[in-house]
Amino acid sequence: MCYSALVRAEFRKYQREFGAVMDLKSYVQRYWIDRDRDPYRRPRTPRAMDLDLLREGPPELAELVRAWDEADASRLEQELFAQTRRRADAERSLQAKTTKKAQEDLRISGNKIAQIKAQLADLRRSEPLPRDSRIFPGSFVPVMAVEDGRKVVRPMRYQCRMPGWTEATERKYPGTYNARRDKLEKSWGALFGHSHGVVLATAFYEHVQRDGRDVVLEFAPQDHREMVIACLWSRTVERDGSELLSFAAITDEPPPEVAAAGHDRCIIPIRREHVDAWLQPDPLDLASLYAILDDRERPYYEHRLAA
Numbered sequence: 001m002c003y004s005a006l007v008r009a010e011f012r013k014y015q016r017e018f019g020a021v022m023d024l025k026s027y028v029q030r031y032w033i034d035r036d037r038d039p040y041r042r043p044r045t046p047r048a049m050d051l052d053l054l055r056e057g058p059p060e061l062a063e064l065v066r067a068w069d070e071a072d073a074s075r076l077e078q079e080l081f082a083q084t085r086r087r088a089d090a091e092r093s094l095q096a097k098t099t100k101k102a103q104e105d106l107r108i109s110g111n112k113i114a115q116i117k118a119q120l121a122d123l124r125r126s127e128p129l130p131r132d133s134r135i136f137p138g139s140f141v142p143v144m145a146v147e148d149g150r151k152v153v154r155p156m157r158y159q160c161r162m163p164g165w166t167e168a169t170e171r172k173y174p175g176t177y178n179a180r181r182d183k184l185e186k187s188w189g190a191l192f193g194h195s196h197g198v199v200l201a202t203a204f205y206e207h208v209q210r211d212g213r214d215v216v217l218e219f220a221p222q223d224h225r226e227m228v229i230a231c232l233w234s235r236t237v238e239r240d241g242s243e244l245l246s247f248a249a250i251t252d253e254p255p256p257e258v259a260a261a262g263h264d265r266c267i268i269p270i271r272r273e274h275v276d277a278w279l280q281p282d283p284l285d286l287a288s289l290y291a292i293l294d295d296r297e298r299p300y301y302e303h304r305l306a307a
Contacts, residue, residue, distance in 0.1 A: 002178060002251055002267050003207070004216075006133045007141055008200035008226065009049035011153050012056055014144050018275065020151035024058060026245065030140055030155045031064040042068040045140045045155065047122065047132035055126070069123050076123075080116045083109045131307070133202075137177045143233060143247050145197040146279040156197070160248035161236045163190045178265065179232050179248040181293060185286065188248075191232040193283035197247055198275060199229045201267070205306055208262030216306040217261055221299030227269035230278060230293060250293065261303045269297040 014020040030043055050069075053061045090105035135141050140155040159177045161170050170176070184192040203220035221227065233247035253259075254266040270278055274292045281289055 002204045002249060002265060004134060004136050004205035005199075005201045005229075005249075005267070006130065006203040006218075006220075007046065007135055008202070009046045009133055009142055010052040010056075011142055012052070013200060014142065014151075014153045018144060018151050020144050020153045022058075023152045023154040024061070026154040026243075027053075027057075027061055028064065029243065031061070031068070042072065043140055043155075044138050044157075046135050048128045049140075049142065049155075051126065051128050051132065073120060073123050076116050076120050080113065080120070083112045083116065087113065134205075137174070141199060141247075143197040143199055143231060143245075144279070145195070145233060146276075151279065154245055156233055157244065157246040158249075160191075160232065160234050160246045161244060162188075163234055163236060165236065167239070177248050179250045180265075181250055181252040181268070184232075184250070188232055191234055193281045193286055193289060195233050195235075196278050196281050196289075197231040197233045198270070198278065199231055199247075199249065201227050201229050204267055206263045206265070210262065217263065217303045218306045219258060219261070219263070219266075219301045219303045222302045223299060225297070225299055227267070227297065227299070228272060228275060230268045230270045252293070255298065255301065258301050258303070266301075268293050269299070271295060271297055 008014075011020075011022050015022070030045075050065045053065050057065070086105055087109035090102045090109060093099065093102040094106065135158050137159040139158045141158050142153050143156040144151055144153050146152070159170075159174075160179070161167075162176065179188050179192075202224070203218050205216055205218050207214050208217055209215075230250045231247045232250065233245060236244050236246070238244050250268050251265040252268055254263055258266050270292055274295065277288070278292050
């Protein structure tokens with residue numbers, strides 16, 4: 001079901017290649033909304049997106065990201081101090097007498113100190129790493145759509161909330177990050193032919209069974225091409241009146257090499273010459289939309305165990 005992917009999180013990429021504009025209001029709203037709801041729980045955005053906004057984003061957005069980084073760093077430094085003290089207490093206790101509690105405190109504090117230091121290092125570095133672009137259901141990702149005749153890029157959540165759904169309804173259907181091609185008119189009819197988007201991606205991930213074990217494989221085009229992934233998106237309203245933009249990637253039966261690796265779905269990378277038509281669908285001409293999905297790019301996907 002392609003539960004995870006490596007995406008291009010930089011707005012400038014969409015601007016350069018497609019002439020898209022940033023919907024600044026939706027970006028600011030996303031970072032402010034989550035801060036108002038819980039000042040200790042930042043938006044679930046790929047780190048590559050945050051770093052891009054710090055480096056090239058409008059000043060008001062860069063300041064919001066910087067505020068989140070500072071708040072997270074402060075919280076982590078306090079936790080680091082507490083765990084360092086816990087480790088020191090455990091070491092003193094073990095010098096006097098070996099106890100199970102002191103041994104556990106020493107082990108747990110050591111693990112947490114290493115974890116916190118890694119998180120702080122991630123907050124302090126300015127250059128993105130490949131893993132910074134990986135998304136999961138619940139992540140907010142730059143998605144390009146067309147509204148009022150122009151291409152716009154907005155952060156949307158990777159897990160679509162269908163029109164009319166509540167949070168409770170959504171919890172009953174946790175797989176709505178995947179829009180199956182064979183159910184576009186039935187399950188996704190409110191969006192297919194109406195609200196189309198694309199996401200730029202370089203790889204996708206899935207759980208497969210190998211020798212009785214569940215492992216995660218990374219699938220990427222052998223020629224390293226950047227894929228334009230066909231998506232459907234939705235605009236709904238939260239209980240507090242705020243706007244939620246969310247999306248799903250359209251998937252289909254896998255090509256032979258993906259099926260042979262043990263995965264039964266595959267995202268659909270559409271051709272760049274079809275992007276304009278895909279983003280401005282005619283609900284009375286679904287056949288042309290299916291034709292775009294069928295005339296897709298067909299890279300050969302290599303796979304490897306995910307890091």
